[in-house]
Amino acid sequence: xxxxxxxxxxxxxxxxxxxxxxxxxxxxxxxxxxxxxxxxxxxxxxxxxxxxxxxxxxxxxxxxxxxxxxxxxxxxxxxxxxxxxxxxxxxxxxxxxxxxxxxxxxxxxxxxxxxxxxxxxxxxxxxxxxxxxxxxxxxxxxxxxxxxxxxxxxxxxxxxxxxxxxxxxxxxxxxxxxxxxxxxxxxxxxxxxxxxxxxxxxxxxxxxxxxxxxxxxxxxxxxxxxxxxxxxxxxxxxxxxxxxxxxxxxxxxxxxxxxxxxxxxxxxxxxxxxxxxxxxxxxxxxxxxxxxxxxxxxxxxxxxxxxxxxxxxxxxxxxxxxxxxxxxxxxxxxxxxxxxxxxxxxxxxxxxxxxxxxxxxxxxxxxxxxxxxxxxxxxxxxxxxxxxxxxxxxxxxxxxxxxxxxxxxxxxxxxxxxxxxxxxxxxxxxxxxxxxxxxxxxxxxxxxxxxxxxxxxxxxxxxxxxxxxxxxxxxxxxxxxxxxxxxxxxxxxxxxxxxxxxxxxxxxxxxxxxxxxxxxxxxxxxxxxxxxxxxxxxxxxxxxxxxxxxxxxxxxxxxxxxxxxxxxxxxxxxxxxxxxxxxxxxxxxxxxxxxxxxxxxxxxxxxxxxxxxxxxxxxxxxxxxxxxxxxxxxxxxxxxxxxxxxxxxxxxxxxxxxxxxxxxxxxxxxxxxxxxxxxxxxxxxxxxxxxxxxxxxxxxxxxxxxxxxxxxxxxxxxxxxxxxxxxxxxxxxxxxxxxxxxxxxxxxxxxxxxxxxxxxxxxxxxxxxxxxxxxxxxxxxxxxxxxxxxxxxxxxxxxxxx
Amino acid sequence: xxxxxxxxxxxxxxxxxxxxxxxxxxxxxxxxxxxxxxxxxxxxxxxxxxxxxxxxxxxxxxxxxxxxxxxxxxxxxxxxxxxxxxxxxxxxxxxxxxxxxxxxxxxxxxxxxxxxxxxxxxxxxxxxxxxxxxxxxxxxxxxxxxxxxxxxxxxxxxxxxxxxxxxxxxxxxxxxxxxxxxxxxxx
Numbered sequence: 008x009x010x011x012x013x014x015x016x017x018x019x020x021x022x023x024x025x026x027x028x029x030x031x032x033x034x035x036x037x038x039x040x041x042x043x044x045x046x047x048x049x050x051x052x053x054x055x056x057x058x059x060x061x062x063x064x065x066x067x068x069x070x071x072x073x074x075x076x077x078x079x080x081x082x083x084x085x086x087x088x089x090x091x092x093x094x095x096x097x098x099x100x101x102x103x104x105x106x107x108x109x110x111x112x113x114x115x116x117x118x119x120x121x122x123x124x125x126x127x128x129x130x131x132x133x134x135x136x137x138x139x140x141x142x143x144x145x146x147x148x149x150x151x152x153x154x155x156x157x158x159x160x161x162x163x164x165x166x167x168x169x170x171x172x173x174x175x176x177x178x179x180x181x182x183x184x185x186x187x188x189x190x191x192x193x194x195x196x197x198x199x200x201x202x203x204x205x206x207x208x209x210x211x212x213x214x215x216x217x218x219x220x221x222x223x224x225x226x227x228x229x230x231x232x233x234x235x236x237x238x239x240x241x242x243x244x245x246x247x248x249x250x251x252x253x254x255x256x257x258x259x260x261x262x263x264x265x266x267x268x269x270x271x272x273x274x275x276x277x278x279x280x281x282x283x284x285x286x287x288x289x290x291x292x293x294x295x296x297x298x299x300x301x302x303x304x305x306x307x308x309x310x311x312x313x314x315x316x317x318x319x320x321x322x323x324x325x326x327x328x329x330x331x332x333x334x335x336x337x338x339x340x341x342x343x344x345x346x347x348x349x350x351x352x353x354x355x356x357x358x359x360x361x362x363x364x365x366x367x368x369x370x371x372x373x374x375x376x377x378x379x380x381x382x383x384x385x386x387x388x389x390x391x392x393x394x395x396x397x398x399x400x401x402x403x404x405x406x407x408x409x410x411x412x413x414x415x416x417x418x419x420x421x422x423x424x425x426x427x428x429x430x431x432x433x434x435x436x437x438x439x440x441x442x443x444x445x446x447x448x449x450x451x452x453x454x455x456x457x458x459x460x461x462x463x464x465x466x467x468x469x470x471x472x473x474x475x476x477x478x479x480x481x482x483x484x485x486x487x488x489x490x491x492x493x494x495x496x497x498x499x500x501x502x503x504x505x506x507x508x509x510x511x512x513x514x515x516x517x518x519x520x521x522x523x524x525x526x527x528x529x530x531x532x533x534x535x536x537x538x539x540x541x542x543x544x545x546x547x548x549x550x551x552x553x554x555x556x557x558x559x560x561x562x563x564x565x566x567x568x569x570x571x572x573x574x575x576x577x578x579x580x581x582x583x584x585x586x587x588x589x590x591x592x593x594x595x596x597x598x599x600x601x602x603x604x605x606x607x608x609x610x611x612x613x614x615x616x617x618x619x620x621x622x623x624x625x626x627x628x629x630x631x632x633x634x635x636x637x638x639x640x641x642x643x644x645x646x647x648x649x650x651x652x653x654x655x656x657x658x659x660x661x662x663x664x665x666x667x668x669x670x671x672x673x674x675x676x677x678x679x680x681x682x683x684x685x686x687x688x689x690x691x692x693x694x695x696x697x698x699x700x701x702x703x704x705x706x707x708x709x710x711x712x713x714x715x716x717x718x719x720x721x722x723x724x725x726x727x728x729x730x731x732x733x734x735x736x737x738x739x740x741x742x743x744x745x746x747x748x749x750x751x752x753x754x755x756x757x758x759x760x761x762x763x764x765x766x767x768x769x770x771x772x773x774x775x776x777x778x779x780x781x782x783x784x785x786x787x788x789x790x791x792x793x794x795x796x797x798x799x800x801x802x803x804x805x806x807x808x809x
Numbered sequence: 810x811x812x813x814x815x816x817x818x819x820x821x822x823x824x825x826x827x828x829x830x831x832x833x834x835x836x837x838x839x840x841x842x843x844x845x846x847x848x849x850x851x852x853x854x855x856x857x858x859x860x861x862x863x864x865x866x867x868x869x870x871x872x873x874x875x876x877x878x879x880x881x882x883x884x885x886x887x888x889x890x891x892x893x894x895x896x897x898x899x900x901x902x903x904x905x906x907x908x909x910x911x912x913x914x915x916x917x918x919x920x921x922x923x924x925x926x927x928x929x930x931x932x933x934x935x936x937x938x939x940x941x942x943x944x945x946x947x948x949x950x951x952x953x954x955x956x957x958x959x960x961x962x963x964x965x966x967x968x969x970x971x972x973x974x975x976x977x978x979x980x981x982x983x984x985x986x987x988x989x990x991x992x993x994x995x996x
Contacts, residue, residue, distance in 0.1 A: 178827065179828065179911075181915075182915055184889070184902060185829065185898040185899070185901055185905075192824060192828060193824075243995070252987075377989075378986035386964040386965060386981055386984055386985075388961045389964045390987075392937070392961050393924065393981065393982070393988075395944075398877060399993055399995055402876065405876075406877070410944070410948075414948050418949070418953070421953060421957065764967040768969045771970065
C-alpha cells in the first residue's frame with residue numbers, strides 16, 4: 008500500500024538542524040523520551056530542574072506492561088526514532104499546559120462563546136477540553152511570541168466586552184500564573200479609547216462603568232463582612248486537619264441547620280414577637296414567680312409570654328378607635344396602622360415555612376446535582392488513586408491513618424476484582440438472607456416495642472392528669488422518649504454486628520435507615536397523642552400552650568441527653584478502651600447527624616405553637632457545636648472506613664427534607680385546617696379552625712367592594728377548588744417525565760462519544776506506526792547510501808542490500 | 810482596615826483580590842504567613858514589588874503541607890521555574906487554587922499537572938506508579954502497584970494509548986464528586 012506522508016518542516020529546526028526531521032545527520036541527538044524533547048523545545052527562561060525525578064525508565068517498561076491489553080497498542084516510545092519523537096512532540100495535544108498561547112486561545116474561544124450567548128450563566132461544571140479547537144481559531148503548531156501576542160490582544164478585547172462580574176469570574180478561573188493574570192487585568196481595565204462616540208453617550212457609558220465598579224466593590228466588601236461573621240473558621244480547620252472531610256461534614260451540617268433556623272426565626276421575630284411585645288395584651292392571670300424548673304418544663308412564668316401561642320391577641324392591634332371607649336378620649340396618634348394579629352400569625356408562619364421549604368429543596372437539588380453524575384459508579388480505582396487523598400489533613404498521625412485507609416481501600420478493590428468469579432453456594436446465600444431478615448425483624452420489633460411503650464405511657468398520663476404543683480412530673484413523657492431514643496440505637500448497632508455487610512457504606516445506610524424509622528415513628532405517635540387525644544381532654548384549657556410546652560421540654564431534654572451521650576459514649580468509652588488497651592472510639596457520624604435531624608424536626612413541629620422555639624434550637628445548636636468539638640478532639644479518632652463525604656451530605660440534606668420537614672409540614676397543615684383552636688387563648692379563639700381567619704378576611708374583602716374582587720376570586724377558584732391542583736400535578740409529572748427522557752438521551756450521546764474517542768485513539772496509533780515505519784525506511788535507505796559512499800564500490804551484493 | 814496596612818498599595822491589593830479567590834483580609838493573612846516562613850528574607854514592604862523567593866525547604870515545613878505526600882509536586886507546579894522556590898505570587902496562587910471557591914475545572918487542571926511527575930503533559934504508567942507509591946508510603950508490593958495502575962488506565966484512558974491526557978483526567982474528575990472537597994487546603 009503506497010502511503011505518502013507529508014511531513015511539514017518544523018521552523019525551529021531550520022536554524023540548528025536539517026529541514027526534514029527524517030533525514031539523517033551526524034549532529035542529530037538521540038532522544039529517548041518526550042520529556043527531554045519538550046525541555047529543549049519549550050521557550051521558557053533558563054529552568055533549573057533541581058528536584059525532578061531521574062529520567063524515566065518507565066515509559067518503555069510501561070509500554071510493555073500495558074501493551075498486552077490492546078491489539079493496536081503503541082509500541083514502546085523508546086523504540087521510536089528520534090525523528091518520530093520530534094514530530095510527536097509538536098502535536099497540538101502536547102502543547103497544552105506548556106504553551107501559554109494554547110491557554111489564551113482556549114479562553115478567547117470561551118469568552119467569544121460567552122458573549123454570543125448574552126444571558127447565559129457562567130461555565131460551571133461544563134468541563135470543556137483544554138485542547139485548542141483547530142477549526143475555530145487558526146492555531147499554528149508552534150507558539151512564537153508574535154502569535155501569542157496577537158491572541159492575547161484579542162482575548163483582552165473580548166474580556167473588555169464582558170460584564171464586570173463575568174470578567175472577574177473568567178479571570179479567576181484561568182489556569183495562568185498570578186503575574187500574567189494581573190497583566191491581563193491591567194489591560195482590560197484600561198478604558199477603551201476612540202471606540203465610543205464623544206458626548207453624552209461616552210459620559211453615560213463611563214458612568215455605567217463606574218457604577219458597575221462600585222457595585223462590584225460593594226459586593227466584595229459584603230462578602231468580606233460575611234466571612235468575618237462566619238464563625239468557627241479555625242475550629243473547622245482544626246477538625247478537618249485532624250479528622251478529615253467526613254467528620255467535618257457533621258459540623259458543616261450543624262452550621263447549615265443554624266442557618267435554616269435563622270431563616271425561620273427572622274420573620275417570626277419581625278412580624279409576631281416584636282409586634283406583640285410592643286402591644287402587650289392584658290395578662291390572663293397572676294404571674295407565678297420564677298423557679299429554676301421553668302427552664303426545663305417551659306411552664307410556670309414562661310406560660311403567658313410571647314414564647315407561646317396563648318399570649319397572642321385575637322384582634323386587631325393598634326386600631327384607631329371608632330369612638331371614645333368608656334367615655335374616655337381617644338389617643339391622639341390615630342393615624343397609625345392597624346395590625347390584624349390572627350392574620351399575621353397565620354401568614355407569617357405559613358410564609359416562614361414556605362421559604363424554608365424552597366431553601367431546602369434548592370439546596371437538596373444543588374447537592375444532588377453536585378454529587379451524582381452519569382456513570383459515577385464506574386472507575387473506582389481511578390477515583391481512589393486521584394481523589395481520595397484529603398489535602399486538608401495536617402497532623403502526622405491523621406496523615407498516617409489516611410495512608411493506611413487508602414492502602415486498605417486499594418487492597419480491597421483489588422481483592423474484589425480478583426474474587427469476581429467466585430460465587431457463594433446456594434446454601435450460603437440462603438443463610439445470609441435468613442440472617443438479614445432476622446436482624447431486620449428484630450430491629451422492627453424493637454421499634455414496635457418502643458412505639459407501644461410510648462403510646463401506653465402517654466395514655467396512662469392522660470388518665471392520671473398531673474396536679475398543678477407537681478410540674479416536674481410533666482417531664483416524664485419526654486424523659487421516656489429520650490431514653491428510648493438513646494438506648495435503641497445501641498441495640499441496633501449490636502444487632503448489626505451479627506450481619507456482615509460487604510460494603511461499609513451499605514452498613515451506614517442501613518443503620519441510618521433503622522434509626523430514622525424509630526425516630527419518625529416515635530414522633531408520629533407523639534403527634535397523634537397531642538392533636539388527637541390532648542385536644543379532646545384539655546377542652547376547657549389552652550391546649551396549644553400545652554403542646555408548645557411539650558415540644559420545648561422535648562427539645563431541652565434532647566439536648567441534655569445528647570450531652571449525656573457524649574459524656575458516657577465518648578469520654579467513658581475512651582477511658583474504658585484505654586484501660587483495655589484498645590484505640591479511642593470512633594466518632595459515629597450517622598448517629599450524631601440523625602440526632603441533629605431529630606432536634607430540627609422538633610423545632611419545626613413546634614413553630615406554630617411556640618414562635619420562639621427556633622431561638623431555643625439555635626442556642627442548643629451553638630452549645631452542641633462546642634461540646635461535640637471538645638469531645639471529638641479529646642476522645643475520638645477518625646473513622647477507619649472510607650467515607651464518601653459528598654454523598655453523605657446529600658443524604659443528610661435529603662433526610663432533612665423528606666421525612667423531617669415533610670412530616671412537620673403535614674403536622675402544621677393538619678393543625679391549621681382540621682383542629683379546632685381552644686376558645687380561651689391565642690389569636691384564633693372562637694373560630695372553627697385556624698384557617699378560618701383567612702376565610703373571614705377574604706369574605707370581608709368581598710364585601711369591601713369591586714376594587715379588590717380579584718383576591719376573593721383567586722381564593723375561590725384557585726385555592727378552594729381542586730381542579731387547579733390536579734392540573735398542576737399533571738404538569739409536574741409531565742415535566743419530570745420529559746427530564747428523564749432527556750437524561751436517557753444524554754447517556755446515549757455519552758456512550759457514542761466514548762466510542763468515537765476510542766476510534767480516534769486507534770487511528771492515532773495507526774498513523775504513528777506508519778510514520779515510524781516511513782522514517783525508519785528512510786533512515787535505512789539513507790544509512791545504506793552512506794555505507795555505499797564510505798566503502799569503495801562494492802560488489803553487487805552490497806548494492807542489493809541498499 | 811485595608812487603609813491602615815503599609816505592605817501593599819491599594820491597587821496591588823485590589824489586583825490580588827480580583828485575580829484570586831481571596832478577600833483583602835485573607836490576602837493580608839496569607840502575606841503574614843508567607844513572611845513568617847522566612848522573616849529575614851521577605852521584606853515587610855511589597856509596594857516596590859521585590860523579587861523574593863522563599864526556598865522550597867521552608868515551604869515544605871508549613872503545617873498545612875508538611876505531612877502531604879505530594880507537597881514537593883505541589884510546590885514545583887506552582888513555582889515559577891518548576892523548582893519549588895516560590896514568590897509571593899506563586900504562594901497566593903497555590904492557596905487560591907486549593908481554596909474552597911476555586912472551580913472544578915481549575916482544580917482539575919492543576920491536579921493533572923501535579924500528578925504528571927515527568928512533566929510531559931500526560932499521566933503515563935510511570936507517573937501512576939509514583940502516585941500510588943506516594944499514596945501508600947511504599948507499603949504495597951510492586952505487583953499490586955502495577956495492577957492498580959493497569960486498572961486505573963483501563964478505567965480512565967479513553968483513547969487507549971496507554972496514558973491519560975488532560976481530557977481523560979477531567980472526564981474522570983467529573984465523575985468524582987468528592988474531588989472538590991478533598992483537593993482543598995484550608996489556610
